[in-house]
Amino acid sequence: METCYINSPLGVTKIEGDVDGIMSISVLNSNEKLTDIIPELLQDCVYQLNEYFEGKRQTFSLKLNPQGTNFQQKVWNALQTIPYGTTTTYLKLSQQLGDVKAIRAVANANGKNPLWIVIPCHRVIGSDGSLTGYAGGLHRKQWLLEHESPYKQQTLF
Template structure:
């Protein structure tokens, strides 16, 4: 049975959806505190805990069973996104090259934009070839916040 929860994050209310087969969707939106879930279904407890750890700066890698809906190509792109290290960025062209076809840059960018697993599949780590923050479904301000969060967490760990 598909379950969903709502948790508060520094970037808004996150919705986490999944079942015994894994997490299928994580998204963020501006909602009221009345939406926050108090009882977390067992299938979603790890995702809730790991997202909270991420926002506290205690987690850099997610270890979750995921089951996002998507085409084979989209899933290949998302598999590449998961390989981008915490605190690092790559370009859309880099992703296309990793898929073996630099000409697939637009298709890769489109698949990136359809990523249903906010933060867990780190599409925020993909930027324009010129270093610009391009397109982000959650809003560019959230993308900037996430990149700054990861950058500052990495720097703090050096000292």
């Protein structure tokens, strides 16, 4: 397993992966030492994340290998169908997966998403439009949604 720590606009980001793919991307609430030399297996992931933060990338083309239950994998696959710059709700996601009663299980699987940003769990909001639950913190979820929004806030000065 290869690991690296990079800087992002939202904090230090930890990336883990091996020859089978990227297994984990997470933002940390601590100040880990940044990686001086990015392992070759993780270089494309770092490059694509940097492009995303620069506003130059809307989709990712990485070999992914998230570890989870069959249900979690099903939810994570559904999350990848949410287009850049749009949102959906937990209710709509559970309907899409065929069981409206599974809304809590869908939300739980969403919260266990190991691939921050690449599997866009930040694009799922409450039915009332609220920014509900986000493992990385609601301030990061808001930043990501604003970053992807086609309607940029203009400054008067």
